[in-house]
Amino acid sequence: MIIWINGPYGVGKSSLAEKLHNMEPESFIFDAELVGNAVRDNMPKELFNGYIFEGYPLWFTLCSALLADITQRYAGDIYVPMTLVYPDSFEKIRRPLEERGISVRHILLESSYDLIHDRILARGEAEGCWCMRHIHLCLQNQKDFKNVTRIRSFGKSVSELAVEVKEAIV
Numbered sequence: 001m002i003i004w005i006n007g008p009y010g011v012g013k014s015s016l017a018e019k020l021h022n023m024e025p026e027s028f029i030f031d032a033e034l035v036g037n038a039v040r041d042n043m044p045k046e047l048f049n050g051y052i053f054e055g056y057p058l059w060f061t062l063c064s065a066l067l068a069d070i071t072q073r074y075a076g077d078i079y080v081p082m083t084l085v086y087p088d089s090f091e092k093i094r095r096p097l098e099e100r101g102i103s104v105r106h107i108l109l110e111s112s113y114d115l116i117h118d119r120i121l122a123r124g125e126a127e128g129c130w131c132m133r134h135i136h137l138c139l140q141n142q143k144d145f146k147n148v149t150r151i152r153s154f155g156k157s158v159s160e161l162a163v164e165v166k167e168a169i170v
Contacts, residue, residue, distance in 0.1 A: 007109030008138035013081035
């Protein structure tokens with residue numbers, strides 16, 4: 001199964017994926033950001049469409065193709081800690097995978113602006129950095145996500161969140 005862990009930049013997606021992987025060592029963490037960097041960084045500057053990978057249709061295609069390939073040859077769960085900003089984006093990943101019979105779950109970590117802001121600062125980024133400037137966009141748009149399991153991350157440890165995710169994906 002593929003478990004896409006979504007939420008605003010800085011909400012704790014990667015920490016949660018690491019915890020889930022530690023609880024389930026036969027799982028795998030797929031880095032969709034590396035795929036996005038490869039797509040964006042190999043485009044002519046005239047085709048630059050911003051830093052949000054959802055502006056690059058090839059990113060969806062490559063993520064789906066790589067995830068399908070891994071799933072066909074790897075038995076463990078695959079965790080994908082990656083922010084999706086736009087509500088229709090998950091469907092662009094899920095649809096081609098489910099057409100191949102691959103189960104994909106969508107988890108959305110919810111938090112407050114202040115908590116996310118403080119987490120971004122705690123990880124060493126500067127006030128006003130790119131991630132911080134896009135918190136409001138993520139929080140606004142996540143209200144419109146459909147077919148998603150919403151998990152409030154307020155005041156919970158990574159271990160508590162991992163248990164909630166495991167219960168949600170059963």
